[in-house]
Amino acid sequence: MEMKITLKAARVNAGLKLVDAANKFGVNKDTLSKYEKDSSNVPRSFFAKIEEVYGWPVENIFFGPQSDFFRKLKTA
Secondary structure, three states, rough: OOOEOOHHHHHHOOOOOHHHHHHHHOOHHHHHHHHEHHHOOOHHHHHHHHHHOOOOOHEEEEOHHHHHHHHHHOOO
């Protein structure tokens, strides 16, 4: 089973503060915060930069509501 992490975990693991990561993605920090809470609808332009900014393969990022990620962890 491959390990998946949330967008927030990817940012934290990359050692980036919310505002610094938002600047690298070219989005407002509030927008990035919204994506971290629910990454179901991130735009393709953002999606394409994830590996470059965070150093995590996109296929290892969980996309969806953060609450679903933690709910799945509890039942695993």
